[in-house]
């Protein structure tokens with residue numbers, strides 16, 4: 439088969455190992471998955487009910503414009519419906535942005551390394567020139583990213599919090615960064631973990647969209663609302679940008695069940711509250727356990743924690759798998775001695791720490 443070298447060299451996105459696969463492979467009964475930053479308490483019950491109620495209408499194509507969901511989101515965020523584009527997960531919008539704006543051979547995309555791996559994969563799949571700027575002390579190095587921007591730079595991805603480190607950038611840093619960047623360079627602020635950080639230090643990301651034509655914000659229903667399996671996310675941007683993305687996307691990119699579930703999830707304040715409370719308590723427990731074990735961790739602004747076992751992390755990862763605990767290996771992110779764990783329920787966190795103690799002998 440004739441295929442471009444950049445496709446041949448692609449390393450596929452490594453998803454967290456599925457629970458059923460591990461049970462089958464190792465003959466285990468009790469397995470916990472804390473690898474993909476999913477919501478450990480389950481999906482929003484209101485979303486589940488809305489999906490059930492909609493099931494007998496799936497003979498119809500979905501509303502291709504996602505009218506009701508966009509209207510609801512527009513009200514929620516006080517933006518216009520024309521500022522919102524829906525995607526089959528925010529992953530699809532990342533792909534749409536690249537298909538829409540990386541069109542010339544010289545076009546460049548800038549991202550941090552490590553950051554959400556899909557930015558890299560999609561850029562490479564398109565044969566685009568990608569510039570990777572190393573994190574500095576686990577944080578985005580916005581100064582260095584700005585230094586790399588030139589007249590060919592079309593897209594810059596900044597995930598806040600960064601995945602996998604969980605760190606954020608602050609309001610003044612972000613203002614300084616965005617100030618003076620040409621409108622032809624689109625800055626994508628990926629807020630996939632929107633809602634988890636309610637602290638004062640967390641920047642008002644939407645305000646950057648309001649004040650800058652070239653700022654585009656990404657959000658998802660996969661995390662806070664527990665709807666990762668439905669595949670639904672959204673982008674908020676200037677009307678012109680959203681219009682282009684709408685032309686490029688497939689007409690029915692977001693299915694009807696996802697639209698119904700997402701709308702209901704927005705009303706599910708109880709589920710959001712429980713999610714945040716579980717995460718807060720889980721973080722506290724895991725921080726304390728890491729400290730007791732003398733394990734260095736990066737304080738997180740999201741629902742996952744990066745920690746450093748100061749030895750070959752793959753060995754620890756494999757030993758944990760054999761005990762029925764799936765977390766995330768960070769080799770592909772350039773960290774040989776780090777692992778990332780999703781904050782789980784009380785039981786999951788307890789099992790993870792018990793097993794980690796055993797395999798590390800501490």
Ligand SMILES: Cc1ncc(COP(=O)(O)O)c(C=O)c1O
Pocket residue numbers: 474475526527528529530554597599600601628630657658659660666669670671
């Ligand atoms: C920073 C970041 N952006 C986007 C996503 C993907 O979201 P979605 O499930 O909506 O495609 C993730 C998922 O882990 C993420 O960490």
